[in-house]
Amino acid sequence: MITLKGITWDHPRGYNPLVAASKVYEEQFGVSVQWEKRSLSNFGDQSLVALAKQFDLLIIDHPHAGVANDTGCLLPLDDLLTYEQLQQLEQQSAGPSFLSYYYQQKQWALPVDAAMQCASSRPDLMGEHAVPTIWEEVFELAESLKSKNLQVGTALCATDCLCTFLSLTAQFGSSVRENNQLLVTREVGLQVLQLMRTMRDNFHIKSLDWNPIQLYDHMATEDDIAYSPLAFCYTNYSREVFRKNKLSYHNAPWTKNVVLGGAGISVSANSSHPKEAAGYAAWLCSAAIQNSVYVKEQGQPCNIVAWKNDDANALTNNFFANTMDTLTYAYVRPRYGGWPAFQQWLGETLHDYLTNDLQPETVLDQLQEAYELSYKNK
Secondary structure: OEEEEEEEEOOHHHHHHHHHHHHHHHHHHOEEEEEEEEOHHHHHHOOHHHHHOOOOEEEEOHHHHHHHHHHOOEOOHHHOOOHHHHHHHHHOEOOOHHHHOEEOOEEOOEEEEOOEEEEEEOHHHHOOOOOOOOHHHHHHHHHHHHHHOOEEOOOOOHHHHHHHHHHHHHHOOOOOOOOOOOOOOHHHHHHHHHHHHHHHHHOOHHHHHOOHHHHHHHHHHOOOEEEEEEEEOOHHHHOOOOOOOOOEEEOOOOOOOOEEOOEEEEEEOOOOOHHHHHHHHHHHOOHHHHHHHHHHOOOOEOEHHHHOOHHHHHHOOOHHHHHHHHHHOOEOOOOOOOHHHHHHHHHHHHHHHHHHOOOHHHHHHHHHHHHHHHOOOO
């Protein structure tokens, strides 16, 4: 029997559906796929080159497509799957997920999991308060909730500082794009840095420490945060029994141009069974699997058939229907070879800015200088 080794990230959403689907695949096709886990931070930062030496299948983040292209550590799926297979998966992809893994005329992964930053709430705590649709309403809500000893919270650890900055600069009209001369315009950059400081000052004090999982665990178990405007979504928290309280998810304020997340499944260039690995990946991303075992086993599918399915929405408190517009118009991060290292530094610098009250003008100058260097440090 052929055995494939895969690496994913350590959360029920990232692990459980892969394990469950692999059991079905082994029964149907006689190929075993064994999955291991890494931390959420390593999912965004760990070396693809090193992982590709150990595993046949890698669950990756789309900004690493440029690294795959530059190093050759992954195999282009155009060489392993038929045009018809790729075309069908592209047509069934939710939002820009499929194309986010297409770089330099090659498809480096198939989207298996779709996500983006969006809003969430505890309906039982929100009461009569309306879910904000614009940023001004977010801060009005934060002020109004104080009388009930309730707060707004968000995820602003270093990684999420980065993504919030990218979402806000895109929403304010200066998207960070590959080969921009400027990271962002000075006007928008300073405006967004000030807005992030306002978020820090008006939102839950632990927001600076939290990633989305920590934020949602707190929201679902404690009773002091009624709303969050911007964090990567996790359908698990909108399901029955996953945590003490169930969350509702909503489109982000202003809806459009928030950062795309999610995950793709890729094939290592060091795999002894690349055809079999690619065949499994295509099967896993198909509508039939994404809309059945994948979503039922805590997965957050990328196939649009699952996003539009009534049963999937009933299972997740209308998670998919409620956030579809935000995903459809999500912003795709740069993917050149120097971007992953730069984005890690960017997040740490932004977090330092918020933690230590640094001067926004100085910070913006540092960001611009490092952005220019990132093209030289691939």
